Amino acid sequence: MADIIVVGAGPAGMTAAIYARRAAKTVLVLEALSYGGQIINTPEIENYPAAAHISGFDFASGVYRQAKDLGAEFKFEKVISVEETGEDTGEEKLVRTAKNAYTAKAVILATGSQNRKLGVDREDKFVGRGISYCATCDGAFYRKKCVAVVGGGNTALEDALYLADVADKVYLIHRRDSFRGEEASAARLRERDNVEFVLDSTVLELHGEKKLTAVTVTDRQGNTRTLELDGLFVAVGRIPENSSFEPLMELDDAGYAASGEDCCTRTAGIFVAGDNRRKDVRQLVTATADGAVAATAAVRYINAES
Numbered sequence: 001m002a003d004i005i006v007v008g009a010g011p012a013g014m015t016a017a018i019y020a021r022r023a024a025k026t027v028l029v030l031e032a033l034s035y036g037g038q039i040i041n042t043p044e045i046e047n048y049p050a051a052a053h054i055s056g057f058d059f060a061s062g063v064y065r066q067a068k069d070l071g072a073e074f075k076f077e078k079v080i081s082v083e084e085t086g087e088d089t090g091e092e093k094l095v096r097t098a099k100n101a102y103t104a105k106a107v108i109l110a111t112g113s114q115n116r117k118l119g120v121d122r123e124d125k126f127v128g129r130g131i132s133y134c135a136t137c138d139g140a141f142y143r144k145k146c147v148a149v150v151g152g153g154n155t156a157l158e159d160a161l162y163l164a165d166v167a168d169k170v171y172l173i174h175r176r177d178s179f180r181g182e183e184a185s186a187a188r189l190r191e192r193d194n195v196e197f198v199l200d201s202t203v204l205e206l207h208g209e210k211k212l213t214a215v216t217v218t219d220r221q222g223n224t225r226t227l228e229l230d231g232l233f234v235a236v237g238r239i240p241e242n243s244s245f246e247p248l249m250e251l252d253d254a255g256y257a258a259s260g261e262d263c264c265t266r267t268a269g270i271f272v273a274g275d276n277r278r279k280d281v282r283q284l285v286t287a288t289a290d291g292a293v294a295a296t297a298a299v300r301y302i303n304a305e306s
């Protein structure tokens, strides 16, 4: 049995592992895919204190090495459920993956979020055939081509900036006329000759046979415009990955886990950290901060129970 099982190896989960190991607790980190989480898709992080101009991949690799060097164990298995083994507080937690079952005294759920889809007809058909949810993964396929990014958050703005260096032309399609993302990124986009803002507009229709060839957008007045393009990068936000843990945590309407400032959930010994938690500011710095807070709370919980 581990003292603490951390579910998810993004910045929040790996930081929790670091803090728990430094408190001399045994830690098992379970991750479905590979370590790093969403941040590995960010080409350059500019807003993490003292780490300006580091790539998301390098950042994640550094945190991973730090956690491993401190003795955290990582296993790459998807967690399908977390259960309490008894009715009293202080009972063990049972964490099941498709292959195995593990027990721990406390569990930190740092599962992050997944891409939200646009919800337009034939979107799934064109994934990998012109539609992508990751500019840094797939942008290189669109060198000297014409692409569009949908969204107005930091991801969309950063994706558009990244693609403006790769593609000949970038449309930025956003449903409002102001951006949710940082003004600094929007200002840099305005300076680019090959970026065109298509504001107050949403994607109505996707065109093409085997590959995406164009999209039709509509504005608030109902005027439509068809943009010929080679690629559409969808960056319209994320959906928290909490559905498997619903009995343990209270979820809000958008599916984010309710927790206190101490990252505690309504279930003793179950903590939540990072983008799957309800909070105002979802940034790398708040994800790592959550990891530290959740691990500290988990350590206190274990010490109080023993």
Ligand code: NAP
Residues within 6 Å of the ligand: 042, 045, 046, 047, 116, 117, 118, 119, 150, 151, 152, 153, 154, 155, 156, 158, 175, 176, 179, 180, 181, 202, 235, 236, 237, 238, 281, 282, 283, 284
């Ligand atoms: P986000 O901030 O939630 O933005 C999603 C954007 O998509 C919003 O502009 C939203 O429009 C739009 N949208 C949502 N549903 C839509 C739909 N069905 N059709 C069209 N547009 C739709 O998501 P994000 O950009 O992925 O960022 C997630 C979090 O990570 C944020 O907290 C962000 O600040 C953070 N992040 C930080 C960094 C960084 O610090 N470097 C980088 C990337 C992301 P409205 O604005 O009209 O709601």
